[in-house]
Amino acid sequence: MTGTTFEELPLTPSASRPLKVAVLSFAHTHAIGYCRALAGRADIDLVVADPDGASAPDEAPRGAELAAELGVRYLETYEEALAWAPDAVIVTAENARHRALVEASAAVGAHILCEKPLATTVEDAEAMLAAAERAGVTLMTAYPVRFAPSFADLLHRVRSGQLGTVLAVKGTNNGKLPAERAWFTDPALSGGGALVDHVVHCADLLDELLGEQPSTVHAVANRLLHPESAVETGGLVTAVYPSGVVATIDCSWSVPQSAPTWGGLTLQVTGTRGSVTIAPFAPHLGGQTEDGPVWVPLGTDLDGAMLDAFVDAVRSGRPATPDGRVGLRTLRVVDAARRSAATGEVVATVG
Known part of the structure; x- marks a missing residue:
């Protein structure tokens, strides 16, 4: 896709003033972590708008109440937030609302970090990329696991040939049913369940690791884990790549609600010279007290590393990575998985 280059971008924000x-939106729970990470920074002037919070079908805090709890200035509408002339926006709305907010943000010249998945349809994602390119702004997809030191090490080992020719990859991204935000299980707002929510993270790592997109996708999914859900809660995706690599992704919401953490992601890469497994969320301080289980994550703050990369890209005018094209490519994998699960057939990907 051609369009505005980053050399043609408008002048970057002055380093002498806060960005x-x-x-x-507070729809996605990651918005809370993003606000906490940015609110205390002297180089950031932060506001939040969550007009859809009042009509959300759950009891979780949203809107002005949550903003006050986080110590963030609250604006009543998205229009008011964009009229504030932000240098950058972070779109953390329900998946189906990403396109409208990204297009509106691009129209006012704001650089954009958009929560994953980029959209609920390939057509919407393509329109979002086009809007960002027309406006000459960067569009970054929120894939924090890209910033895990263990993934950087794995990427080095694969690219340097330490594992030989890659033959197969096994990915897991298991977690809890996101019950605290009811829209995740509303197909009109989410676009689907576990296939949509969890496949994209592994698909992103595979995209970077292999440097190619799958030629075919086969998926199975069901609601056996949570029969009351309106969307799939368990799934397994098999992707075959042009090089012959076969990758599987277990994307189930299989972690019990009583677990001390949401879940975890793993990636095992097997080549002709060896195999390496990473588990970026595994390092932790764990134990048991009279108040219940203890789980304290250790190591790199992946959300913080991603936000640092986004802020640096906006400040410098350099491209943000992973960008919107990655978001589109991984959404194509999800789209193929949804169609395969619905028909029972192997689906050829397009793009």
Whole structure:
């Protein structure tokens, strides 16, 4: 896709003033972590708008109440937030609302970090990329696991040939049913369940690791884990790549609600010279007290590393990675998986 290059971008924000960042929506729980990470920074002027919070079908805090709890200035509408002329926005709305917010943000010249998946349809994602390119702004997809030191090490081992020719990859991204935000199980707002929510993270790592997109995808999914859900809660995706690599992704919401953490992601890469497994969320301080289980994550703050990369890209005018094209490619994998699960057939990917 051709369009505006980053050399043609408008002047980058002056380093002498705080970067104006607007968080659009508290719908996604990651918005809370992003606000906490940015609110205390002297180089960031932060606001948040969450007009859809009042009509959300759950009891979780949203809107002005949550903003006050986080110590973040609250604006009543998205229009007000964009009229504030932000340098950058973080779109953390329901998946189906990403396109409208990304297009509106691009129209006011704001650089964009958009929560994953980029959209609920390939057509929407393509329109979002086009809007960002027309406006000459960067569009980054929120894939924090890219910033895990263990993934950087794995990537080095694969590219340097330490594992030989890659033959197969086994990915898991298991977690809890996101019951605290009811929209995750509303197909109109989420676009689907576990296939949509969890496949994309592994698909992103595979995209970077293999440097190619799958030629075919086969998926199975069901609601056996949570029969009351309106979307799939368990799934397994098999992707075959042009090089012959076969990758599987277990994307189930299989972690019990009583678990001390949401879940975890793993990736095992097997080649002709060996195999390496990473588990970026595994390092932790664990134990048991009279108040219940203890789970304290250790190591790199992946969300913080991703936000640092986004802020640096906005400040410098350099491209943000992983960008919107990655978001589109991984959404194509999800789209193929949804169609395969619905028909029972192997689906050829397009793009």
